Amino acid sequence: MPKVIASAPNAGGRHQRGRRVSPTLAEINVIPLVDVMLVLLIIFMVAAPMLQRGVEVSLPVASRSQDIASERIFVDVPLSFGKDRRVFLGKESVSLDVLPERVRQIMLNRTDKQVFLRIDGRLNVQHQLDVFDELKAGGVRDVGIVTDAPKQ
Amino acid sequence: MSRTSQISVVVMLVAALLATSCGRRKPSIPQPSPTPRATTGPPAVPDEPPAAPTRVDDALPVPPQPLAEDAVSNRSLDDLNRDSPLKPVFFGLDSADLDDVGRTTAMANADVLKKYPTWVITIEGHCDERGTAEYNLALGERRSTAIKTYLTSLGISPDRVRTVSYGKEFPFNPGHTEDAWAQNRRGHFVITSR
Amino acid sequence: MNKNQRGLRQRFSSWQLGAIGCAFGMVAAAVVIAAPRQQQAPPASQQQPSEVALVITGDPGTPPRYAVPDFVALSPDAGEVAKTIGQVLWDDLNFEREFYMIPRDTYATIPAARRPEDVPFNSWRELGADGVIFGTVQQSGGKTTVQVRLMNVRSRQTVFAKEYFNATNPRAYAHTIADEIHQQQRQLRGVARTKIAFVSDRNRDSLANTVEKREVKEVYIADYDGENQRRITVSRQLNLTPAWSPDGRAIAYTSYRPLPDVVVSLIYQGLLQNPTKGQGTNYVPVFSPDGTRIAFMSGRDGNPEIYVMNTDGSNQRRLTNHPAGDGTPTWAPNGQQLAFVSDRTGTPQIYIMGLDGSNVRRITMSESWADQPTWSSAFNEIAYAGRTGSGYDIKIFDIASGEARQITFGEGSNERPSYSANGRHLAFTSTRSGGTQVFTVGRDGRNLRQITRTGNNQMPAWSN
16 A cells, blocks of 8 residues: 555644644644545545456357256356466466366366356357367366346 | 535545445455565474484395204105105095095005104195185194094104195196195195105 | 645544544554455464464365475486475375375476475466475485475465485385375374285295295285385295284294294394294284284194294293184284184184183174284274185274175175275285285275286285
């Protein structure tokens, strides 16, 4: 928080000036306090949206797909996969190279060797197959593709 | 600035701060953190290995000096034993009892031993391969002892008869058939001195 | 501006200050919460490292995941040793199944660190590792120095650091490290430094002076993983049923010289002892858990019975007295009981008795043939070979419940179980792969490994 620290000398300066004008005043000087809080407020307001770092995946649309019932393993493949070849396991960004091992670890104590892919519809088939290959290498038996229901 | 506007500023501040701090539940932005050793002081285990390193002893076995030979010579009387006048006694499955045929054979062997009173023999107990090795050591021991006991009852001095069990270690017939097993369940006579 | 602020300040009343103070408090709290995680490392534990802080844990419900990359060769000629230690350490840590060992072929994309401060924790975390090994090997003037650290990938702390030297075989370093990590992280006595003795006909030597061709068997020892096999006996005779002394420095066995007798070989001194000294025929010696006594079978009194003597041969006394054959003794871990095999009911069955031969009690009730008992020193159970069909399978008798369970299932004939010191594994022989070979398996029947391949190998005995 560099801004907070940087404001400290200023606050001290004002305080000294305040004492010079009214040296017997016993109240706390709240002005720098409000300054600090406002700065903090701005920092948090700016930072808050960035903290919500979800993955934006625009799902393909299919009308005849089934709803996913229970707790499943999801692998998100955002559009950026085309550039950085990274996918998301939950909230965690993971390189495609280590995906098979990570999936293997997750499935260690599971009987259903099933993974659901939330793959961005704008990625091409080759990208999808790359992810498929790595999932198979990790011992996944079934890969489901998550879709959006078509908008009415 | 009026008093109400001051209060509303404060209220807004509090509300805004509450909102932002609630929103901060998922700190998924990687914190640009300095290396932990710089911030946390010395790690739980001293970073440098202990001053006295551990000596790893993986001593090598030394070949033993052979023991002095047993008092009983293992010198075999090859020719005699190759065409031995002493015939083996065969046993039933998992049995150390002499049957009629076995007793007849043992009796004939006893006659030979009476004819050559200086001979010292070893009776080897053998078993077929179907049992477990350790149990067969006991079974072979009982077979050889049973023959020795019978020979003793026929007047052969027990001092002339030694017993040994080879369990299933030395089959005479390496086959895996009933015939082979029957041949391997035996008390085998070896002349060890004359 | 300054003037206005001053006026503002002077007009605040005390309750307003209180409200602002509250707001400030919340900001402060938010700042504390937002502080980097690393600052939560408790300072107390740095001054006084506790066991808890040193143990690497995995995700809830899963074992910790370890990565063991190749050790770093600090001198040019140490490359081969460094590679061996890494591979063997991975195998050793994998053996007890206390950790999920991340396969070494998945490390390719992770840059190798040459110094501990260069370990790429983020990459290891991405691979799912909770703990990572960093090790170095330095060879100079024929002296090898191995340093190893176990690092917690999350906290980036070193939780285990040690230096080793003096081993002639690089595998010994890995075995030592694995045992110490198992001890420190899981309070588990590992078996990486234990050995397995067995008898083998691999030399194809024949007995001298016999009419029939009779192949000798000699006693061998190997590391627990089957490596480093060495011959222990040189008698060119039949040598059977090896058994370890508790300190792992002596092996007692049945040696035909030419009559069967108990021989104790002090394998690191090259000395042989013969405590029974030819008093009749003596077989299958086993050391007591405290190493002071040997139980064995002898036919000296005209029938196979079980005897006990001190290891120097003194105080030989008979425990069983039954016209049937009694043999194959094994000690209870407390040294006060023996299990043995007797065919007093017509078939070999396993019995338990006190050290004075009293309280004989049959434990196998539903077997047509039970032999080769081995008493676990860690769990209240006895493993044995029980007949199933035309062969045998390894079964484990739970003494408390009286129930037996099977851990091999008719793949070849499976015989002669021998517990590891921590009771978690068994060595046994199987004919499943051709010939008779020694295998190890977990006491749950999983994790089967074949450890011998040359000739026929039998009668394994696992050292402490």
